[in-house]
Amino acid sequence: MITAVRMPESAEAAAEAAARGGRVMAGGTVVMAEVNTGPVADTELISLRHAGLSGITVNEGVARVGATTTFAELRSGLGFLSEAIRTLASPTIRNLATVGGNLFVPQPYGDFAVCLLALDATVEIAEGQETPIAEWNRRPGEIVTAVRFAVPREGTWFYHKAMRRKLNSAAIVTVAAVVDRDTVRVALGGVAPGPVRSPAAERVLRGQELTRDVLDAAGEAALADIDPRDDAYASAWYRRRVLPVHVRRAFQNEEA
Amino acid sequence: MPSSVVNLTVNGREQEFLARPAESLLTSLRDRLGLMAAKRGCAQGSCGTCTVLVDDKPVMSCLVAVETIEAAEVRTLEGVADGERLDEVQQAFLDGFATQCGFCTAGMIMTAEALLAENPDPTHDEVVEAISGNVCRCTGYRAIVAAILDAAGRRK
Numbered sequence: 001m002i003t004a005v006r007m008p009e010s011a012e013a014a015a016e017a018a019a020r021g022g023r024v025m026a027g028g029t030v031v032m033a034e035v036n037t038g039p040v041a042d043t044e045l046i047s048l049r050h051a052g053l054s055g056i057t058v059n060e061g062v063a064r065v066g067a068t069t070t071f072a073e074l075r076s077g078l079g080f081l082s083e084a085i086r087t088l089a090s091p092t093i094r095n096l097a098t099v100g101g102n103l104f105v106p107q108p109y110g111d112f113a114v115c116l117l118a119l120d121a122t123v124e125i126a127e128g129q130e131t132p133i134a135e136w137n138r139r140p141g142e143i144v145t146a147v148r149f150a151v152p153r154e155g156t157w158f159y160h161k162a163m164r165r166k167l168n169s170a171a172i173v174t175v176a177a178v179v180d181r182d183t184v185r186v187a188l189g190g191v192a193p194g195p196v197r198s199p200a201a202e203r204v205l206r207g208q209e210l211t212r213d214v215l216d217a218a219g220e221a222a223l224a225d226i227d228p229r230d231d232a233y234a235s236a237w238y239r240r241r242v243l244p245v246h247v248r249r250a251f252q253n254e255e256a
Numbered sequence: 257m258p259s260s261v262v263n264l265t266v267n268g269r270e271q272e273f274l275a276r277p278a279e280s281l282l283t284s285l286r287d288r289l290g291l292m293a294a295k296r297g298c299a300q301g302s303c304g305t306c307t308v309l310v311d312d313k314p315v316m317s318c319l320v321a322v323e324t325i326e327a328a329e330v331r332t333l334e335g336v337a338d339g340e341r342l343d344e345v346q347q348a349f350l351d352g353f354a355t356q357c358g359f360c361t362a363g364m365i366m367t368a369e370a371l372l373a374e375n376p377d378p379t380h381d382e383v384v385e386a387i388s389g390n391v392c393r394c395t396g397y398r399a400i401v402a403a404i405l406d407a408a409g410r411r412k
Contacts, residue, residue, distance in 0.1 A: 028321060
């Protein structure tokens with residue numbers, strides 16, 4: 001049972017509170033659902049709502065997105081992410097759910113974490129240090145204050161999510177990618193315990209024109225990098241079966 | 257387990273009440289303030305029937321720890337009608353038979369109010385996206401979408 005909700009008013013105070021224990025909560029879309037529906041191990045919540053961690057700045061092509069920026073705010077702030085964010089939960093949830101919180105939700109949720117992996121983002125921790133997202137593991141007591149990534153050049157960002165409905169459903173397969181002259185990063189969601197890069201697909205795509213044959217080959221190659229699971233949305237078998245198609249569609253802007 | 261004093265402006269009226277730690281805005285509205293329009297459905301943000309406006313934005317009130325929104329402005333379905341006079345969205349729902357069992361209606365209408373405040377002339381697809389977090393288990397979506405578009409027309 002929750003006996004107190006802490007409301008630190010700075011990142012430092014939040015980190016101090018988190019170091020003493022308790023469950024960190026940003027938008028509440030995951031934590032409050034747990035509080036409402038079952039016993040929660042922690043007795044204290046640490047709300048980041050007043051910690052001053054929201055806001056978007058873009059400086060020389062690099063975006064810094066504060067951890068408690070909501071997806072509604074991010075969608076209006078960074079246009080290239082608009083389509084990806086449209087596939088993420090519902091507008092009402094996006095008024096609460098935060099960029100930082102998305103790093104902590106279990107698959108098949110957490111599509112924005114997949115985007116951040118494709119963007120090769122860095123995660124900023126309260127003490128000021130930054131870690132590449134691919135190498136980052138949250139340690140107890142740490143507070144994510146922001147994420148930072150280069151905004152891709154026009155036409156080099158690709159995103160596609162397959163889900164059971166056209167809106168507001170968790171991922172069967174999520175594909176996010178940046179493919180530029182000397183940069184190829186493909187990240188996948190829904191197909192492993194966490195978001196994964198696909199080095200095999202990246203090797204196929206590097207230096208190639210994105211023709212149908214190349215994309216088909218990349219999709220097949222991506223199967224080497226996944227470890228899909230069964231859940232309420234799809235079976236592991238189905239995810240494996242459809243992944244190549246959705247990798248291709250990510251680059252062809254086809255309708256799901 | 258000390259409760260705390262929370263102040264909110266609800267439907268234009270200042271309210272002060274005690275809330276238990278991590279009490280949801282939904283619980284405060286229903287159990288402290290007697291505002292029963294917002295319904296308790298899934299309690300995990302999946303159904304949308306508890307949707308209310310917090311500082312003009314539609315949110316699921318079951319997911320908001322009420323003490324974290326001290327001094328916020330909250331609007332519920334009870335604050336939509338002008339006395340006995342229904343507003344355009346309510347009237348369009350009534351005229352268009354857009355309520356079946358009625359359990360989702362309060363959330364649907366609050367979501368629609370927020371949509372029309374921001375986008376007075378939405379397309380069919382924009383309405384569908386706006387209510388994509390609101391589940392109608394009677395599956396009466398067609399009438400609901402039509403009523404929201406109708407309400408937009410009535411406001412022109």
